[in-house]
Amino acid sequence: MSTPKFLALTIKEPKQKTPLTLESYEEPDLGSGEFLVQNVAVAQNPVDWKQLDWDYGVPSYPWTNGGDLAGRVYKIGPDVTKFKPGDRVIAFASRKTPRHSAYQTYTVALENRTVKLPESVSFEAGSTIPLAYTTAGAGFIDALELPFPSLDGPLPAKPNGEPILVWGGSSSVGLYAVQIAKLAGFTVIATASPRNFDYVKSAGADHVFDYNDSDVVEKIRAAAGNNLSRVYDSISENGSIENAVKSITAPSGRVAVILPPKPDASTSTVKVIQTGAIKASQNPDIGKAVYGLLEAALAKGIFVTNKVKVIPNGLLGVNAGFELGRTHKVSGEKLVYRIAETPGLN
Template identity: 40%
Template sequence: MSSNTAMPENTAAWLMAEKANPLVVKSSTYTAAGPNEIVVRTAAVAINPLDWMKQDTGSFVCPWVKYPFVMGSDIAGEVVEVGRGVTRFKVGDRVMGHSVGMDEKQNRSAEGSFQTFTILLAHMASPIPASMSYESACVIPLGASTAACGLFQEDQLNLQYPSVTSKPTGETVIIWGGATSVGLNAIQLAKAAGYEVITTASPKNFELVKHLGATKVFDYRSKTVVADIIRALDQKKVAGALTMGRGAAEACRDILKHCHGKKFIAMATYPSLATPPTSLVLLRTILNFISWNISHWVTCKARGIGSKFIFGTTLAHNGVGKALYENYFPQALADNLFTPSPEPQVIGHGLKFIQPAMDLQKEGVSAKKVVVTL
């Protein structure tokens, strides 16, 4: 886009102040693509718990954010501008990508997906085939990124990278919470990296997780689930565990205690109170977080188990982002070797539907992802 070209009009759904509700739809500055960036005209966005959690809890989540701010992580759309150094994309390309505006190192509204024109880091975007809808494509990024952080980062499970030509490693990964957004992506990525996957889900989602690559699946509500998984892992070499959901880390501590292999838990879910507090919310949330962490650390230390929480944007600053969005997704999506998951649940068209979509996601959806088209 030349300097003589008038900048397009941009509009965004703004979080105007800490805990402000609802989001306010109003004009926003169009930001040109910098080096190694692209600008995408947004066609569809997906909603994640991070969005409503930031709105509800304020400084407890991403405290570095300054208001007003544009949130949003999942995006699919059309490239309208490419920055210096970008050779993978051209204007008109259909892409999906992970908007990392809420990452502490990026921390800018121009990189939030809840707007008409969004900046993407080029290495955090991937072309999508003509046969794939924007609605389907936009469900992938944050779930896949979070899964990839846990599976492949050196400070997490440190598994080998996924590939369309991978060979079996002979090792098994435990994915607790296989029907979650992160879990559905983790199953496929772990399989593509050459690992056998054992997972948990509700019985209604057993066939789904098996279809995506899980070898065995267990009902996480079963009273014998821990013992059943321990038996299933007998004589197997474990590559570690990736956990989503309440009680997941505790269950995997009990499982890994009896397993051979890597005793490490990559945790995608932060501890929360069983009943959301109605008073002193932030204080009680922080105290619960601290007490849980102390108890968890002591238990893991006694059992020789390592663990770490995942923050789903860290891959933007190490080789994992490039391995996923540049080296794996383009071919995997083109060859139908990766299934966009979960299925999109489109609730409306236009930025005015972002707030209702966040409210719906907060209420909870099963094996689906709430999507808004633009």
């Protein structure tokens, strides 16, 4: 067996302008419920480059970020019972220390934020799931206050075709919001660009409208009838929150958003509530429901994953990927990096 190389893509200072570089580190110690994953593929999220550019959510420097990873269990720590070395897994990296983040060769993962990845799903596709899916699932429960689907038994209070709107159905978060809503029994209305209509319908959307249409709100309201009370806004900027609120046709409603809303976003009848993946960590019941569905759905092969665009050069390709993100050149797909393609790793 070859000697493992522990290398991390490192942010050295706030708002660093020079390219991020690889730095070596010692094999980390493992605490209770922790295990070490040998990363095969990691995926980019918008928050990753924003942390760099905005000096956002970084407690200290040097720092390594990244929330999405797929790989094989390398070593388990105390009290880990669900996984064993060699298992294929995907994990939502906790990012509580640099060693708990994704942009490195090995990541310290937490048992309660990790699920097994079946052979039928590639590491590249699997790496796109954790953060986006967790955000969608947590918002469904926490912000929208809806019963969460389960593949293990009947749903409580099944909505029987009640409409729900997912604004931005082809986004990373929106795609999973569509699928969760469909599994829960909703009639799913979504917005997307026309080139992504078929993609969003393949995930379960019953109606898809162009978010750029001047009459998109009227089309949504017509499709929903007088019973639309829940909206998941997976974009939460550029007027989407206002349109989401206007789309509500029921006497009262709730809109889940993933970015901070304006103070006056809510109205007398519609509540706008920010949500995020952190809710699944803060509330064990939410985490159990969200990850329970994910593992079961993956095992049954019923989830449509995000489209993948592999950026060359492994971890060092993240610099190019961040530039694509900050210049708004990522749409309807997630950027993925194969660790084995990192120059100098082998």
